[in-house]
Amino acid sequence: MIRRRFPWLSYLLVVTGAVLTVVPFADMLMTSFKGPDEAGTLPYRFLPRAFDLSNYRAAIHQLDLPVLFRNSVVATATITGSVLLTSSLAGYALAKLRFPGRDFVFRLVLSTMMFPPFLFFIPHFLILVHWPLAGGNDLLGRGGAGLTVSIVALAMPFLVSSFGIFLTRQFMVSIPDEVLEAARMDGAGEFTVWWRIVVPQTKPVLVTLGLLTFVDAWNEYIWALLVSTANPDVMTLPVGIQFLQDYVDPTRTLPIVMAGLVLSVLPVLVLFLLLQKYYIRGVMLSGLK
Amino acid sequence: MVNATLAPESTERAARDRSAGLGVRVRARRRRRQAVVAYLFLAPTLLFYAVFLALPLGFAVLLSTSRWAGFDLGDIDPVGLDNFAGLFADGSTFLAPILTNTLLFALGTVALALAGSVLVATCIDRLRFQGLWRTLYFLPIVTTVVAVGNVWKYMYQPGGLVNGVLNAVGLGSVAFLQDPDTALPSVVVVQAWASVGSAILVLTAGLKSVPESYYEAAALDGAGPVTVFWRITLPLLRPSLLFVCVTQFLTGLQSFALIIVMTKGGPGDATDVAALEMYRQAFSYGDWGTASAAAFVLFAVVLAVTLVQLWLFRRKGEDA
Numbered sequence: 001m002i003r004r005r006f007p008w009l010s011y012l013l014v015v016t017g018a019v020l021t022v023v024p025f026a027d028m029l030m031t032s033f034k035g036p037d038e039a040g041t042l043p044y045r046f047l048p049r050a051f052d053l054s055n056y057r058a059a060i061h062q063l064d065l066p067v068l069f070r071n072s073v074v075a076t077a078t079i080t081g082s083v084l085l086t087s088s089l090a091g092y093a094l095a096k097l098r099f100p101g102r103d104f105v106f107r108l109v110l111s112t113m114m115f116p117p118f119l120f121f122i123p124h125f126l127i128l129v130h131w132p133l134a135g136g137n138d139l140l141g142r143g144g145a146g147l148t149v150s151i152v153a154l155a156m157p158f159l160v161s162s163f164g165i166f167l168t169r170q171f172m173v174s175i176p177d178e179v180l181e182a183a184r185m186d187g188a189g190e191f192t193v194w195w196r197i198v199v200p201q202t203k204p205v206l207v208t209l210g211l212l213t214f215v216d217a218w219n220e221y222i223w224a225l226l227v228s229t230a231n232p233d234v235m236t237l238p239v240g241i242q243f244l245q246d247y248v249d250p251t252r253t254l255p256i257v258m259a260g261l262v263l264s265v266l267p268v269l270v271l272f273l274l275l276q277k278y279y280i281r282g283v284m285l286s287g288l289k
Numbered sequence: 290m291v292n293a294t295l296a297p298e299s300t301e302r303a304a305r306d307r308s309a310g311l312g313v314r315v316r317a318r319r320r321r322r323q324a325v326v327a328y329l330f331l332a333p334t335l336l337f338y339a340v341f342l343a344l345p346l347g348f349a350v351l352l353s354t355s356r357w358a359g360f361d362l363g364d365i366d367p368v369g370l371d372n373f374a375g376l377f378a379d380g381s382t383f384l385a386p387i388l389t390n391t392l393l394f395a396l397g398t399v400a401l402a403l404a405g406s407v408l409v410a411t412c413i414d415r416l417r418f419q420g421l422w423r424t425l426y427f428l429p430i431v432t433t434v435v436a437v438g439n440v441w442k443y444m445y446q447p448g449g450l451v452n453g454v455l456n457a458v459g460l461g462s463v464a465f466l467q468d469p470d471t472a473l474p475s476v477v478v479v480q481a482w483a484s485v486g487s488a489i490l491v492l493t494a495g496l497k498s499v500p501e502s503y504y505e506a507a508a509l510d511g512a513g514p515v516t517v518f519w520r521i522t523l524p525l526l527r528p529s530l531l532f533v534c535v536t537q538f539l540t541g542l543q544s545f546a547l548i549i550v551m552t553k554g555g556p557g558d559a560t561d562v563a564a565l566e567m568y569r570q571a572f573s574y575g576d577w578g579t580a581s582a583a584a585f586v587l588f589a590v591v592l593a594v595t596l597v598q599l600w601l602f603r604r605k606g607e608d609a
Contacts, residue, residue, distance in 0.1 A: 011416060014413055018422060018425045020482070024437075024441060024482075025428065028436065028440045039448075043453065043456065044449060044452065044456070046450070046453075086333045090331050098327075099320075112342055114592070116588060116591050118584060119349060119584050121568065122352065123348040123349045124345055127348065130362060157341055160337040221550075222549070239435075258439075261439060264435075265436050269428070280423070283487055284491070
């Protein structure tokens with residue numbers, strides 16, 4: 001058959017591309033083992049002289065890695081939990097409950113997706129800084145640092161996802177009304193119907209949404225950078241590692257930075273490899289990233 | 290006799306009326322209760338929209354038409370459209386090079402990612418272990434921009450991998466990120482590298498929907514692989530290609546995280562893009578008005594592209 005005529009050419013191309021994709025990761029890993037005089041010096045050498053873990057130990061101490069890790073985990077868990085909860089509640093209301101204004105709310109959800117995130121960086125930051133009665137602010141939001149003093153600032157602009165609401169709503173529409181009606185006849189309230197019937201039936205889409213949200217939140221950089229400039233205590237992994245890279249002598253710290261990056265990338269890579277079926281479906285549903 | 294036949298009928302009707310009246314009342318009560326529950330379920334979302342969508346949008350509009358030093362909210366000075374005029378005034382760097390950089394960055398990324406993903410996707414379609422290949426190509430997408438940016442920045446250094454390869458094949462070193470002429474293309478390559486995986490994903494899905502019988506018919510007619518690619522694969526892939534083009538272009542117009550990590554807009558303003566300029570005007574120079582105005586100009590560009598996208602897809606839908 002025609003499509004099998006030149007597989008060697010296809011193999012060559014696909015493997016070359018795959019090597020180009022993986023090589024930067026390999027370089028990151030190899031550099032993380034190099035000594036201070038080995039990285040960035042001429043001539044370039046791919047392999048380190050020895051595979052010792054001193055850079056990893058240095059990363060954990062110099063970067064305060066446990067603190068960065070904790071901040072990343074708290075922010076990511078808060079965002080993912082909140083997105084799952086609010087999406088599935090709102091999605092259920094929009095898919096299965098009848099109430100005046102339903103079409104309007106659904107159109108509102110869709111139209112919010114049109115606004116690009118960069119439009120919100122400045123006003124979100126200013127709103128959090130001037131949040132009334134928080135972080136030393138008065139009632140008019142003056143005088144203090146507002147909510148930026150708290151780690152919740154990392155999560156706040158991402159607590160609700162319009163895409164998540166849309167996604168769960170589309171899946172919940174296909175749940176048969178008879179099932180829900182039967183439960184209501186048996187005296188179940190809407191909250192019970194949602195928790196006992198709707199949530200279990202939409203588990204696959206919730207896993208997909210949770211995974212997409214988790215990866216995005218874990219990798220988020222710009223917002224975390226803004227909050228960290230106001231309050232360095234809430235630095236996340238990407239921000240903390242970039243901070244070391246920018247402000248400490250780069251030639252000396254490069255291998256340590258790479259070690260930190262390996263450690264910060266690892267959790268997401270493992271999660272992706274384990275659950276990639278769900279993740280890939282999510283990317284297909286959401287379009288491109 | 291008449292009574293005897295009428296009586297059960299009328300009581301039946303009365304009973305029916307009663308139960309109907311009861312039903313209407315029960316249903317009305319249930320409908321009211323459902324409306325209350327629905328808005329309870331929607332409450333967190335609507336509250337979020339009010340505080341993190343409506344309020345910020347209003348605030349952004351206010352800031353873009355004001356001068357403000359950034360401390361006391363009472364000191365916001367309305368200046369009309371001065372901030373916008375400033376962006377397009379003579380001597381402003383916003384139109385050129387910043388907006389042109391933005392467009393070049395987005396276009397370059399689309400071109401590279403599209404070429405790469407079309408090649409790889411059509412080839413993957415003929416191979417075994419398709420899942421494995423796709424997973425590998427997908428790795429950059431789940432990796433934080435800080436890792437991608439720093440690794441590539443290091444690879445572009447004189448002692449880095451790219452120059453190491455160039456030297457090994459007898460070529461001289463290139464100062465990729467330090468030379469204003471090569472800085473933007475170098476960053477474009479990284480952005481394309483990082484986004485090619487999702488394009489491959491969309492395109493392979495598109496390829497799967499091409500009926501096998503088309504290829505068989507082409508084989509019977511003796512068409513070569515190049516003809517098949519140009520005459521069958523590419524035309525049938527058009528919706529997927531269009532989708533990849535527009536979404537990647539939109540992403541390209543907005544991205545600046547990679548540039549912050551790799552070049553911070555430099556050298557000079559060789560890699561400065563609109564979203565980065567917005568960020569720097571606000572958070573480095575404290576010029577919130579100019580920054581907000583820049584955000585709205587970029588938003589207008591993004592919105593125009595989005596509308597073109599909707600129009601293209603709707604027209605395509607009517608054709609089908």
